[in-house]
Amino acid sequence: MGALSHLRVLDLTRVLAGPWCAQTLADLGADVIKIERPGAGDDTRHWGPPYLKTPEGADTREAAYYLCANRNKRSVTVDIATPEGQRIVRELAAQSDVVLENYKVGQLKKYGLDYASLAEVKPDIIYCSVTGFGQTGPLAERAGYDFIVQGIGGFMSITGERDGQPGGGPQKAGVAIADLMTGMYATVAVLAALAHRDRTGTGQYIDMALLDVQVAMLANMGANYLTSGKAPVRWGNAHQNIVPYQAFQTRDGWIIVAVGNDAQFRKFVEVGGRPELADDPRFATNPERVRHRDTLVPLVAEMVKTRGKHEWIASLEQAGVPCGPINDLAEVFENEQVRSRGMRVEVPHSSGATAALLRSPIQMSETPPQVRTAPPMLGEHTDEVLRTLLGYDDATLARLRERAAI
Structure with missing residues (x-):
């Protein structure tokens, strides 16, 4: 039993920031239902190669990018542009504790799936929106991309080799740091909102923005600027105040x-x-x-x-x-400390392949996170979820498929 095994999360997010939050909640035991477009699904399913391969060496068409952020979830395909699909999401929300979404500002309102609409069917719902620039402000309607946010938010002005040095100039992080940190901050916000709900019975709306997170995580560099009024510069792999x-x-690395x-x-x-x-x-x-x-x-x-x-x-x-x-990733996964901590896990995948994944870094003595299931195939749990949670029968499921609602 995970620490959050009493909770259900309705995950309407795609790509990385929202799915990273949902996966963290799932690792901690929450039942996460991932809503995806029929026939297409999360964009990252197709962001390859590399793709997961079957034991025979065939591509499953499940991209490694998708695999990194979607374990321990159930996939349900629903077309939210249809009235039937909207009804399904509302019915699932009524049986959920948390809704996560990362659509453009205002986009879900036209489907009746915004916070105000879902709070009518589930008054104590925790509803978390993840966008590039937040729900307010002059850039609110602009699409948010991690790379662009790293630039706008100042991260790249302090990352990279010094100007005037070989290779000098701004540099993004090697992973989507704004996305990942937004996912982690969103997780903290959701857990805080759940704690408040447990005390008061009141749900709430959470507005998470990649740019807000990127600025907040400037940490001491941001504080240096606010204190001195002088913008820090890039120092590459050197330290501004300590040498060497x-x-x-070296000769070989x-x-x-x-x-x-x-x-x-x-x-x-x-x-x-x-x-x-x-x-x-x-x-x-x-x-x-x-x-x-x-x-x-x-x-x-x-x-x-x-x-x-x-x-x-x-x-x-x-x-x-x-x-x-400075290890490459082959050396990382051969490192004795990484191996002893079990950071690599292997999980059977529904395709017949074995998915090698990274475990959650959280260690807990009583309710440790677990990798229960591999990232799901597209729509793998549609019938299961609609039957068990909403009571749909074969005829209803067939009718919904005929209308391309699921």
Whole structure:
């Protein structure tokens, strides 16, 4: 029994931010019913390759992108543009605790599926809308894309190599960070709203915006600007206030060296066979190293290139100098810590394939998240859900299919 196994979530979201929230709730035990367009489904089902393959090597046409955000859910195909489809969603909402949606502002109102309409059939419903720019403001009706939001929200102004350096310029994150963080903030908001409902019996509306989240997660960099009035700049893999505290290329890969004090710097250069650098007045203290960064870093970089990354990691760890490798994903999933924590899980898929997935990082002693089912095939649970929750019989289901409502 998961911590949220008493809850039902009606998931009308697609792509990543909304599905990420729904998947987190599902991992914690909630019954998540994913509403998808008949014949097409979530756009990410087709965002491949790569696609999940059967044991015979055939593509299932289930894209890895879709698989990453939709485990532990049930898929029901409903055309919400039809009156019958709208009625189905309202009936399911009446038996749900939470509704998640990420349609354009105002789009669901014309279908009678907005918060005000569903609150009439379920007064204590928790209704969470996820959009790019929120329900209000001059950009509210603009479509929101993670990449664009990373730019507008300032993230790319502080991410990437320094201007004037090789490869310098703005850089997005390697994953859709605004989407993912919006999904996590939405999860927190939903759980807070449920706690309030449990105390008061009152539902509520949640307005989540990617841009709001991207600005909020500027964290200390945002606070630096608000405090000083000076916009921070990109520093790549270097640290603005500590040297050497950055990535270095070894003979066969990259490592991170995070020297936090003068004693660690001395140990670092002693391991590298350059102890005289610690005695040089230009490098003896961190303020001097920062001042003479452009002289010191090339010397250290040449020193690091003389050995392989595993040799460096072993030597620096033994000396007590903070360090670590920059792993590719093959190395990540071979890492003994990642393996011991069970971050990779394999789940039987309805196609006959085995889906390799990432488990939730949440660890709980009494109600740990579980991977119960693989991401569903399109419409896999339509009949099951409509029969058990709404009491539809064979004739009703056949009639709905004839009218292309499901």
